[in-house]
Amino acid sequence: MVSARxxxxxxxxxxxYFIANYFPSMDYSELQVTTNFSFLRGGSHPEEFVDRAIxxxxxxxxxxDRNTLAGIVRAYTAAKGKAxxxxxxxxxxxxxxxxxxxxPTDKEAYAHLxxxxxxxxxxxxxGECHLYKxxxxxxxxxxxxxxxPPDHLNEHYEFDPGFVKTLMEYKEAFNQDxxxxxxxxxxxxxHKKLYRxxxxxAQLEAPMVATSDVYYHVKERRELQDILTCIRxxxxxxxxxxxxxxxxxxxxxxxxxxxxxxxxxxDAIYRNKEIAEACQFSLDQLKYQYPEEITSGGRxxxxxxxxxxxxxxxERFGDHIPKNIQSTLQYELDFIQQKxxxxxxxxxxxxxxxxxxxxxxCQGRGSAANSVVCYCLGITSVDPSKFKxxxxxxMSDARNEPxxxxxxxxxxxxxxxxxxxxxxxxxxxxxxxxxxxxVHWKGAVRDVGKAMGxxxxxxxxxxxxxxx
Amino acid sequence: xxxxxxxxxxxSLSTDWLVIKKPxxxxxxxxxxxxxxxxxxxxxxxxxxxxxxxxxxxVVADARALFPSLEVFxxxxxxxxxxxxxxxxxxxxxxxxxAVDFPDGIILDISGCAHLWGGETAYLEDICFTLRNKGYSxxxxxxxxxxxxxxxxxxxxGIRIAAPERQRECLLPLxxxxxxLEPNLLQLMKKLGFKxxxxxxxxxxxxxxxxxxxxxxxxxxxxxxxxxxxVEPVQPVKSYRExxxxxxxxxxxxxxxxxxxxxxxxxxxxxxxxxKGLRTGVFSGLRVDGEIVHISIGTGSASQRPSxxxxxxxxxxxxxxxxxxxxxxxxEAPLVEDMEGVQESLWDAVNHDQQxxxxxxxxxxxxxxxxxxHRYLPQEYHWPERSIKPVPFLQGQPDKPWPSGxxxxxxxxxxxxxxxxxxxxxxxxxxxxxxxxxxYKVVKADGPERIEQEWWLQxxxxxxxxxxxxxxxxxxxxxxxxxxxxxEPQWFLHGLFA
Numbered sequence: 001m002v003s004a005r006x007x008x009x010x011x012x013x014x015x016x017y018f019i020a021n022y023f024p025s026m027d028y029s030e031l032q033v034t035t036n037f038s039f040l041r042g043g044s045h046p047e048e049f050v051d052r053a054i055x056x057x058x059x060x061x062x063x064x065d066r067n068t069l070a071g072i073v074r075a076y077t078a079a080k081g082k083a084x085x086x087x088x089x090x091x092x093x094x095x096x097x098x099x100x101x102x103x104p105t106d107k108e109a110y111a112h113l114x115x116x117x118x119x120x121x122x123x124x125x126x127g128e129c130h131l132y133k134x135x136x137x138x139x140x141x142x143x144x145x146x147x148x149p150p151d152h153l154n155e156h157y158e159f160d161p162g163f164v165k166t167l168m169e170y171k172e173a174f175n176q177d178x179x180x181x182x183x184x185x186x187x188x189x190x191h192k193k194l195y196r197x198x199x200x201x202a203q204l205e206a207p208m209v210a211t212s213d214v215y216y217h218v219k220e221r222r223e224l225q226d227i228l229t230c231i232r233x234x235x236x237x238x239x240x241x242x243x244x245x246x247x248x249x250x251x252x253x254x255x256x257x258x259x260x261x262x263x264x265x266x267d268a269i270y271r272n273k274e275i276a277e278a279c280q281f282s283l284d285q286l287k288y289q290y291p292e293e294i295t296s297g298g299r300x301x302x303x304x305x306x307x308x309x310x311x312x313x314x315e316r317f318g319d320h321i322p323k324n325i326q327s328t329l330q331y332e333l334d335f336i337q338q339k340x341x342x343x344x345x346x347x348x349x350x351x352x353x354x355x356x357x358x359x360x361x362c363q364g365r366g367s368a369a370n371s372v373v374c375y376c377l378g379i380t381s382v383d384p385s386k387f388k389x390x391x392x393x394x395m396s397d398a399r400n401e402p403x404x405x406x407x408x409x410x411x412x413x414x415x416x417x418x419x420x421x422x423x424x425x426x427x428x429x430x431x432x433x434x435x436x437x438x439v440h441w442k443g444a445v446r447d448v449g450k451a452m453g454x455x456x457x458x459x460x461x462x463x464x465x466x467x468x
Numbered sequence: 469x470x471x472x473x474x475x476x477x478x479x480s481l482s483t484d485w486l487v488i489k490k491p492x493x494x495x496x497x498x499x500x501x502x503x504x505x506x507x508x509x510x511x512x513x514x515x516x517x518x519x520x521x522x523x524x525x526x527v528v529a530d531a532r533a534l535f536p537s538l539e540v541f542x543x544x545x546x547x548x549x550x551x552x553x554x555x556x557x558x559x560x561x562x563x564x565x566x567a568v569d570f571p572d573g574i575i576l577d578i579s580g581c582a583h584l585w586g587g588e589t590a591y592l593e594d595i596c597f598t599l600r601n602k603g604y605s606x607x608x609x610x611x612x613x614x615x616x617x618x619x620x621x622x623x624x625x626g627i628r629i630a631a632p633e634r635q636r637e638c639l640l641p642l643x644x645x646x647x648x649l650e651p652n653l654l655q656l657m658k659k660l661g662f663k664x665x666x667x668x669x670x671x672x673x674x675x676x677x678x679x680x681x682x683x684x685x686x687x688x689x690x691x692x693x694x695x696x697x698x699v700e701p702v703q704p705v706k707s708y709r710e711x712x713x714x715x716x717x718x719x720x721x722x723x724x725x726x727x728x729x730x731x732x733x734x735x736x737x738x739x740x741x742x743x744k745g746l747r748t749g750v751f752s753g754l755r756v757d758g759e760i761v762h763i764s765i766g767t768g769s770a771s772q773r774p775s776x777x778x779x780x781x782x783x784x785x786x787x788x789x790x791x792x793x794x795x796x797x798x799x800e801a802p803l804v805e806d807m808e809g810v811q812e813s814l815w816d817a818v819n820h821d822q823q824x825x826x827x828x829x830x831x832x833x834x835x836x837x838x839x840x841x842h843r844y845l846p847q848e849y850h851w852p853e854r855s856i857k858p859v860p861f862l863q864g865q866p867d868k869p870w871p872s873g874x875x876x877x878x879x880x881x882x883x884x885x886x887x888x889x890x891x892x893x894x895x896x897x898x899x900x901x902x903x904x905x906x907x908y909k910v911v912k913a914d915g916p917e918r919i920e921q922e923w924w925l926q927x928x929x930x931x932x933x934x935x936x937x938x939x940x941x942x943x944x945x946x947x948x949x950x951x952x953x954x955x956e957p958q959w960f961l962h963g964l965f966a
Contacts, residue, residue, distance in 0.1 A: 152873035188874060188917025188933065223923050237924045239506060241848025242871060247918040247930060452924070453507065455527035 026255040028269055029060035029276040031089070031146065032101060032181065032211035037063075037071030037436075038091075039127075040232035043216035043225035046075035052217040052252050054084050060276040062087035064101050067120060067129035069113070070436060076283045087279045090117065091148075097133045097166045101146040101181065101211075103279040109142025110281055133166075137173045144275050145170070146179040146209050149197060157192055159200065171204055179275065182208040182268050184261040186249045191264075198265055209275060210258060210268035215250040222248035230451035238453055288402050293346035294424075301342040305373075306333055308349065312376035316383075325372060332373045341368075341403055348405050349377045354420050361410040368403030379405065470632055472610060474576040474592065475617035476559075479605045481572060482547055483514045488603040497535055500543035501528045511543040548572070555599075556702040562595060567699035573621070575614055575699050582610075588629050611635045614699065615691030619646035639691055640666035647687040653680060708744070708801035710734045717756045717793020724753070724788065724797075728781055731799035732774040745770025745807030751781055753794035763788050766838050768829045770805040776827050783834045846870045850919050852880065852933075852962065874917070875935060877945040877963030884960035887946065891959075894952040897934040901946060903961055908944070912937040916948075929955065935965065 033049055034042040046063055053061040061084060063075045072088040079086035089103040090113060104110035116139050120129035147167060154160055170178055182197050184190050194208075201208045216225055226244050230236060233243050253261075262268050295304040313321050313329060321329075336342055348364065355362040356378065364379040374380045409417055421430045439447070442463045449459035478484070482500055487493050497516040501508040508528035517538065522531045532538055552568045559566040565577035578591065585591035588610050596608050609620035609628050616635035620627055623646040630638040639646070641664050644657045657680070662668055668676065669688070676684055689695030710731050718724060728751060739745060747770055752762035763784040771777060833841055844856040845866045855876075889898035897913030915934035921927055929950035937943045945963035950956065 155872070186916060186918035186932075188915055188935075191914060222920065226923075236506070239848075241868075242850070244850070246850035247920045249918060453527075453529045454533065455507070455530050458527070458530045458533065 026057070026259060027059065027273055028210070028255050028258045029062070029087070029272055030058060030212060030214060030252060031062045031064070031087070031103070031209065031272060031275060032091075032183075033061065033063050033214045034091070035063055035065055035071040035075070037068060037074075038065040040228045041066065041215065043221040043228060044218075046071045047078040048217045049214070049252065050075055050078040050082070050084060050086065054082055056252060056254055058084060058252075058255070060085045060087055062089040062103060062276075062279075064089040064091040064103075066091050066093050067117060067131065069117065072283065085276075086282070087276060088281065088283060089279075092116070092131055092136060093129075094131050094133055094136070097170070098150070098163060099148040100136065100170075101148065102136075103144045103275065104281045105142050105144060105279050106281050107285050110286075112139035112141060113143060115139060133169075133173070140174045140176075144177075144179070144278055145174060146181045146211070146275070147206070148181045149193075151185075152187070153189060153193055153196060157189075157196070159196055164200065167200070167204060167206065171206060178206050179209040179271060180206050181213075182210050182262070182265065183213045184210075184249075185213065186247050194265060207271045208265060208268040209271045210262045210265070211272070212253055212258065213250055214252055217252050219248045219251045221251070225250075227448055227451045231447045235451075236453040237451055290340075290343050290402075293343040293350070295346070301346055302337050305336065305342040305345055308346075309333065309373050309376045312378060313372075316376055328372050329376070332371050336373065339403075344403060344405075345373060345377065348374075348379055348407060350424075351407060351417060351421070352377070352379050355407075355409060355417055358413070358416060360413045360416060362407050364405050364407050366404040366406040368405045374405065379407070470612065471577065471579045472582065472588070472612060472632070473614045473617045474563075474578045474595070474608060474610045475569065475614065475621040476555075476574040476576070476595070476599070476606055476608045477618075477621045478552075478555075478572050479607070480512065480515070481551055481604070482512045482543065484604045485547070485551055486541065487514070493539070496539060497522070497537075498539035498541065499528070499531060501540050502543045502545065508540070553702055559595070560702075562591070565699065565701045567701050569618070569699075573618070575617070577699060577701075578610065592628060611638070613691055613693045614697045615648065615687065616693075618648060619691060622646060636669075636692060640664065640669065644668075647684070647691055649687055650683060653683060656680070708735060708738065708746075708804055710738075710799045712797045712799075714795055714797070717795050719790040719793040721785065724785060724790065724794070725782075727794075727797045728785070728799070729774065729778060731797060732777050732781075735799055735801065736772045736774045736777070739772040739801070739804065739807075743806060744804040745772045746777060746801045747803040747805055748801065749777060749781070750800045750802065751788075752798045752800070753788060753790065754796040754798075755790065755794050756792040759791065761788050761790075761794075765834060766830075767826075768833065768838075768841075769826050770807040771826075771830070772807060776830070779827075780830055780834050783831070849922065851922050851925075852876070852919070854922070854925075856880075875965075877943075877965045879964040879966075880945075881962055881964075884947070884962045887959050887961050889946075889959045891948075895932060895948075897936055898946065898959065901936075901944075901959065901961075908938040910936045911939055929957070933962070 030053060035044060035046045035049060036042040037046065042065070049063070050061060061075070061079070063071050063086070065071045067090065069088065069090055072086075076086050076088070087103055088110070089101060092100045092102055094100065102113055102116075104113050116131065116135050117129065119135050120131040124130040147170060150160055150163055167178075167180075180197055180201050182194055184194070197208050200206070216222065222245075226237065226240070229243055230240050233240065235243070237244075259266075259269060293301050293304075295301055297304075299307065309329060313325070317325060336345065345368075352362055352364065363381070364374060368374065369380050370382075375382065445463040446459050449462050450456075454462070483498070486498070486500065493514070495516060496514065497520055498514050499510045499517050499522060500512045502511045503509075510522060510524050510526045510528060510531055512524055513522045517531075517535070520535045522534060522538065528540055532540075548571055549568075552570070552572075552574060556566045556568045556574050559574060559576055563576050563578050563581045567575045567577075569575045578588075582588040582591040585594055592608055592610055596606065599606055607621050609617050609624055609630070611617040611620055611630035612632055612635050616630055616639060619642050620630055620638055623642045624638060627638055643664055644662055645654055647665065649657075657668075665688075673685055676688075686695055690697045712727055712731050714727070718727065731751070735746075746767060748764060748766045750762050750764045752760055754760055763781065765777070765780040765784070767777075767780070829841060843859050845859050846868055847855055847857050848868055848871075849855045855871075885903065887901045887903045889901040891898040895916050897915055898910055900910060901908050913934055913936040916932035917934075918930055918932050920930040931947045931949055932951070933945060933947045935943055936946055943965035944961055945965065946959060946961050948957045948959050950958065
């Protein structure tokens, strides 16, 4: 009896050792997340995904919206300073091949991804993005790709031969590792699909990666997502049929659950980690990069700014510039030099100069506009010696963001200035700022009412009602 | 003899009929709905639904918003026509000339009939009483003309019988709508302020014609009796019946076959001529000993081909016992349908196939009975019970293809049947299951396929379906209702694979 004890202990410790090794840690990163920035597809905000992922103990989460990077900023902000690392990504829906999930590993790769998307957007109507395989091949360096397989196997329980062929093509063209997306979708044939994927993975040396193909952060959002589908496909819920998904499984799952679902293919989970580790690019690495402004007489931007400012000061105040103005100017110019904002001031100056020449009314405002420099350059017309302007309050070391000068132009002649900008910098370097607009309350009620099959009259009444 | 007409007007024919058919609906708010451009529109509402502000023409979704527990039934567009025809036939007991008056009435020519009931008042009361007892809400009136009877039945306040040649007085206070005018004409009269017939009945016809067209004059004339109006009485069903008497009693199979063939040819020739096709047929023989023997057949779709019909009869000919011999054969088609002659295309084989399937099915039905043959078409729903809909035998084509990529059993049980299982939690397939006392050991399994409730139709837990195979190689479709960890899941058997 006495000798039995140590043996028993030994068995126990071996068992624990085994468990500890088999599950080093419940680790898994969600790499396929469709947020509501994939318009009328995703059912949750990027922030909701990030918060839910933190609550579930995820260490990394990616956002992969369809042919857009628009959602990554919100997700990045939500994840900042929290116990989760955010991985920017994008789902590239191609017109001539299976979709790809792309993740930049570094800043250069992020630039590649952005230019692929720009190419697609320029090619198509507003709101669409037409991409081809070739576009991705050209700029694939530094990007990690996961290929999304078809939803179902064909009647022989195999993958469509066309898919396998394209996969080989991808493998060759990217000249690097590609991965195969493996999801457990509760559609009945998951085990067969995963088995075929694992065969394909071994054959092509394209490893499987587990994702959940997430569209909403919690199960309860399924109804909302179904309604979004109806709005997108312009049908009522009663006629949507197979456009809707059969179940509510496309939510963020607990880590243990992911490990359980992929118990037969633990590799798919490890690969997931591998990609997450490789993609260390963060939006932190992006800085504003202001181009050098064109100057006259071969001067450097700062020298040019100093020159123009003092010239302007003479015009404004005459030959005898007041002492306090002189010292303020000197302080501001030093600050601009220190922050390297000279080019920015020169750009605004040039616009204003052009507008004045053409007799277009314009007026500057904004944080940096409260400066004597702007007054001397003619950007603003508020005499700083008469008003107490607090330049430093808006522009200081503590407030670490670029200066801001808004120039309001006479709206009828705004086009003239725009054309001047296009001509000076080139069409491919100047653009109009886009904003993401939200669906408003009335429109949302209207869309949901229509999707639920209410008549136009009823929808009208509802959307006009005061109920909030 | 002066003519007298009786007009019946049913106020809520289709809903009354439904209440008669389903007495539990009495006193409930319900509507009949028809699909129109992808929406369901209310076609007719019960009295209780009308009280709640649900009127014909509304969208069903709106009506449901007004009154959530509203019951909705599909409306058959031919229902009213069928009901009116049946009722008109029923009225033949009161007069031989009974006609359907679309969309909501019946016209009876009662000239010389009323005295049999003891006068027009008693006659009218008898009809109304009997029909009301059946459950129909209606009004009726008697007048010299169809037009006047129609008008008084619908608009005459309190008056039921217009005395002979006094229809004019009765019509004067009635609105123009009682003249059966076109809607746009009514609109015009309303605009001009004509509220009753008395306001314009004395205007010169030329003025009325110039202003309102010929239609008004005709309708006015029909009501007053200056214009003649016809009714088309419902006729008793023409019977498709052929007879063949024999010189000598026949008792051989060959003889019977010959008789049948001859009769079929005659009958089919007539069917072709009248554009009809046979759905049921009865072949009878009058035996020498006075007995009548018969065999009957049914077809899946209307047929007028002797050879095909012969084949169907042939299956049953052996059951026709000739005894001492049959001296008279009759062939009757109690049920016929309109049938367009099919233009056969030269290259397209589909029509032939379709025809062949129809005939094959008729042959099968002849052996196992029509009731044993079902046909289903796909519906776009994930929930298995809703994913198919039964359709009448061989009518209708799938408007959507059958979904591919999902596996569904060939045989779906009418109701999921409870089973008890031995299973690993949370979502593994069962190891054993017990169904009707027998234990099945699962050797192979696939799944789960998770199907959530279609939340806009009903709420509840999802189902996880598994395909499992027992030791004998039989595959079953079983599911768990609910998830472990959320309530008490139950297991069911729902289907069998081939």
